[in-house]
Amino acid sequence: MTNNNKITVVGAGYVGMSIGVLLAQKNDVIIYDISEDRVNKINNQESTVKDSDISDYLLKELSLRATTNNVKALKSADFIIIATPTDYVDETNKFDTSSVDSVVNEALKINKDALIIIKSTLPIGHTKSLQSKFNTSRIIFSPEFLREGSALKDNLYPSRIIIGSKCKEAYDFAELLKSCSLKDDVNVIHMQSSEAEAVKLFSNTYLAMRVAFFNELDSFSISNKLCSKDIIEGISLDKRIGNYYNNPSFGYGGYCLPKDTKQLLSQSNNSNDNLMSAIVSSNSSRKAFIFDEIIKLKPTSIGFYRLIMKEGSDNFRSSAVQSILKKIIATNIKIYIYEPSHKKTKFLNQEIISDLYEFKNKSDLIIANRNTNELSDVLDKVFSRDIFGEN
DSSP states (O other), rough: OOOOOOOEEEOOOOOHHHHHHHTTTEOOOEEOOOOOHHHHHTTTOOOOSHHHHHHHHHOOOOOOOEEOEEEEEEEESEEEEEEEOEETTTTTTTOOOOOHHHHHHHHHHSSSSSSSOSSSSSOHHHHHHHHHTTSSSEEEOOOOOOTOOOOHHHHHSSSSSSEBBOSSEEEEEHHHHHHHHOOEEEEEEEOHHHHHHHHHHHHHHHHHHHHHHHHHHHHHHTTTTTHHHHHHHHHHTTTOOOOOOOOSOOOTTTHHHHHHHHHHTSSSEEEEETTHHHHHHHHHHHHHHHOOOOTTOSSEEEEEEEESTTTTTTOOOOOOHHHHHHHHTOOOTTEEEEEETTOOETTTTTOOOHHHHHHHHOOOOOEEEEEOOOGGGGGEEEEOOSSSSSO
């Protein structure tokens, strides 16, 4: 049973799939994507991303369909949610917002009455500039706070709902999100669009800072022959610090943290940006430190176990382990890769071995950002900074 709201979600990645499935429980939802393959998957009740909750919910009774036809998707929608990628471009020092801008322009031409909600991460002030350009207040920003592999769960049990507008339709949209969640008491905050954009960037920069802190702690411990585990456990029992999100890694990576920290830093105008600069710099230093530690072991061949950022994800864009891999490639040490989610025979021109047993036997040293039971029989040749067995 639906509320008869017609909602179009543009983009079928983690954000689009999770919010589309969430809202399709009680509303008529169309997912619009340019990929025929993604559209066919959705219409066959298959997820376009690796998320067990999304896959399970797609088998339920949802009012959800997908199309590549923009007019069909946008014309009769009450709400249009944009969830297209905004990658950071190093050459310009800012997000590439062209996909978002294009969809906004397209949506306003086809349907001038819908409320357009941007979920894609934007530079601070970008939504305001779009409102000015198109002379409308019906473009708002509402950030998402999702983890890859747990995107739908994070929508069903949201930490908070941030809405970058105080217009009536924005309150209606917030109610849609609340009504489809499973959380009894959801914190909803309405603010202006630029502040909402800042919430997203500062949230991810804080998370990156926390990752960088525990990685620096680990680097310090290795250099001074100290036990990282004991130190982390000792300081994490302080409730102000907390015993969570404190597992060392090869560096923060993935789709969000690297680009969001860089975007925020680029908008600081070199004023009061000491901490943000340090976070970005610390992450680069950590990767260089890990590389040096690996080289000290003088391996004749190195196996990279998984390229993905964390368990439960199929995404290895900007993963920290890739930075280590690229550094190792430059040394001419023989490299093997085990990554079952990558269907090709090579990655960065390095051999991918699909058989795990063969991979273990051929690798003199195995690099693993996160440990797993699959490596339990070869722990003597595994290099990892995974202390607590958590993502």
